[in-house]
Amino acid sequence: MTTPVPHWPDVPACYGWLSLDARGNWRLKEERIAHPGLIAFLNAHYAHDAEGNWLVNNGPQRVYVRLERAPLVLRLQPDGRLSSHTGRAVTPRAPVCIDEEGCVVLATDAGPGVVDDRDLASFVAELRDGQGQPASDETLLATLTGTAVEALFWRGHRLVACPRSALAARFGFQLDPQAADAAAGPRGSA
Template structure:
């Protein structure tokens, strides 16, 4: 978080949080009330002040007020760097490590990274496919992928994802189970004792 955010929190510590206003889509775009945010200055500010609380709810800390974010897929979206050698999140942070790789029923990959759960942008899936290997160490074929997708949810596959200097095993897990497995809330809700503004309706 930036210094101005900490100063604002100290000055106004009890501002109600916003729920139902902000969303992160599967391409790493910020949306407010369903409309994409396009101003670079606003996007940069959100990216620099984006974090998760102890309940796995991700939020943008806008000065003294938190705006909790609905997640279409995951709290971080992965983009392939222009050189194709590494991955960065939609917030501009480079990924250096993945502890777990999950494959859902639609073929999307979600990683447990050092920065949080991260999914490949739908227009960067080619990078992921190019870095998948089968049990023989060969490039993942269409048949290999079909076989992996046919595995029951919660079981391993014969695939690994090559990331940095590691080969991380790929596990099949249905999309609805991924948030709990990786510890994030896809649709944050206010707790009973929280002051909140929900979807534009004041619930303070």
């Protein structure tokens, strides 16, 4: 006698319930999630699909995440390491972009992330010009406005200006998967 192979039921994807704020806090219907077990579950099951939508796999269901700034929120650790809001150590890669509001988004081996605003002073302190000298306020301001003549570098990666409105496209992620899904037209459930 053959035992049937169990399979996941066909369940619809979930949109509009789960979000990630600019400081790496999970939110369920705009309420901050505080339960350590639920946060650990969300962090452990956080992933992305081929279209740049970030989601949490909840068994057979995909729960899509609306992003305030970027898929990851990055913290600069006192020992120089970089970690994501999920607790994973990440390695920075180019590009390193700064928008007109001073938010820094960069690529990592785990995906794109925004530097937590509480760490921006430490980030700026690490900026160097082409001669390895600390960045001047004037050069940083010129970089923010896209008028810099002199390049700035963070950990060897050039800092480039990028309008906030272009960051998601540049890094290949969707801020609001529901909006992206609706724009693509009808699709089957994920």
